[in-house]
Amino acid sequence: MKYLLSFLLITFFFVGCSTKQEVEIKLPDKTDIGTPIEKEEVIKPIEEEIEPIIEDPIIEDEMPIIDNSEIMKLAVIYPSKIVAKYAKSSINTVLGYFDYKKIKYELKVFDTLSEDEQSIQKAFYDAKEAGFTNVIALFTPRVTEFLHSADTSDLKVYLPLTNKQNLVSHNNNFIYGAISYKDQVNKLFEYSNTNNTMFYEKSFLTNKIKTIYDTTFFDIKVVKEIKKKRNYFKGIVKDYRIKNSTLFLNTSIVKTSILLSQLRAYNIYPKVILSTQINYNPKVLTLTQEKDRSNLVLASSIDSVDDTLRDTVLSYGSDILYNWVDYSTLVGVNYLYDQNISGLITTRVEDNQVMYEPKLLKTTAYGFLEIK
Structure with a gap:
């Protein structure tokens, strides 16, 4: 009987403890998109058009797929040693847009590290081999002429940092998204x-x-x-x-x-x-x-957007109210998705260039007010 009582007491102790045990489950960060792809040997980056901002690299892999009848495959190509900050924020904009649209998507990031021709060419090749036809390419304007000569056939390429009016030539499968100062x-x-x-x-x-x-x-x-x-x-x-x-x-x-x-x-x-x-x-x-x-x-040159879209994108850490690169990315992903047939974005794309309408604003005690 003594042994039986001991056994019952021990059993009760473990059962009681197990009912109070809390297990911490670490959820993946929504900006974590896998493990880095293999990269070519690093070549010293050329002089930048945008001041370099070196931060932790964006992890590259396929994004989770939302279960829905629609699907969009999008590749983001960027040189992390030059525009890492812009790329992270732009990707957050894309994720917020997909969340708002509730569409099925597949997103993959290709980091060229710098803007050397070999790495850029390889990134476009890898994107095509992986079956991507829509590309957001965050390169500075100084390499745009090379981008025109790269093999981008069968791709629709959006360049958030480049304005068409500053170029000597352009490609019909490129859309240029930078604002005009x-x-x-x-x-x-x-x-x-x-x-x-x-x-x-x-x-x-x-x-x-x-x-x-x-x-x-x-x-x-x-x-x-x-x-x-x-x-x-x-x-x-x-x-x-x-x-x-x-x-x-x-x-x-x-x-x-x-x-x-x-x-x-x-x-x-x-x-x-x-x-x-x-x-x-x-x-x-x-x-x-x-x-x-x-x-x-x-x-x-930033226009207003739907309040729900704005809040959704903001929840992903992007700023489409004041950051024109984020706003340009929003215009671009929306155009690549459905050519803005829905009229979701008021900013138009004409002749392969985003047509921004600059407006003038004054400040108040609480914010900015457009001057009519």
Whole structure:
């Protein structure tokens, strides 16, 4: 009897413990898409058009397939040593779009590491061999002419970072999705008076915008470079020529915020302050006071989208409200899927180029308001 009681007590102990046991199940992250594919020998990357952002590599493999009657196969090709940040966000945009559409999909990522011709050619070949016909290719504009000569037959290729108006030639099976800073500058020119001034920083993008500005605006009185470090802002902004001028800020969001606050601090009031998409960012609202930006006018080429689509894409970590690359990717995947027959996206594609309509905005205490 003693042994029987011992056995019953031991059995009760294990049974009781097992009913209270909690097992932690680690779910896979929705941005985790498998294990890396084998890559060619790394060749030192060429000089970038977009400043390189090296982050953890995107894991490449086939995405899970949603059970539905529709299906779309999409390949994303990108050089991680140059545009890793853009690629991750763009893929999140694609996943959010597929989730919103509730379609069956298969997505595979091909990382060329750099923009050398051999790796690019191999990535397109591997995509075709795997049966993909739709491609989003996140390459900088400097290699677009080579992309035209690569074997992309039977593929529909969308280039979010390239605008057709900047190219000498184009391919009929390519769709070009980059915004036009020239169109934005032309739109801002509506506010120009006969006294134009500009502050600018040196970078690939701001140098490009400066060239557009120089050929668009007239009677330019002042052009001052804002250095990345050690600026004497009092000496920069305290210039009588800036008063009542049309001041064009071709600077990053942080420098723009400092300049706006310094102008008001020294009672230097331009008639209007203009800037492009580079400062269409909610940070300008938090880094400045409302009075600092009372006469600030911004240009943006991002259009509004369906609220549910916006929220779904946002839940995947993408930003189609302020990040034009994410918005361009959304336009691209939607066009590759059904040529926008549904009219889901208001931005049109004409003659293989996404046709953005720049709009002008002012800031309020709470956000941005379009100027009608």
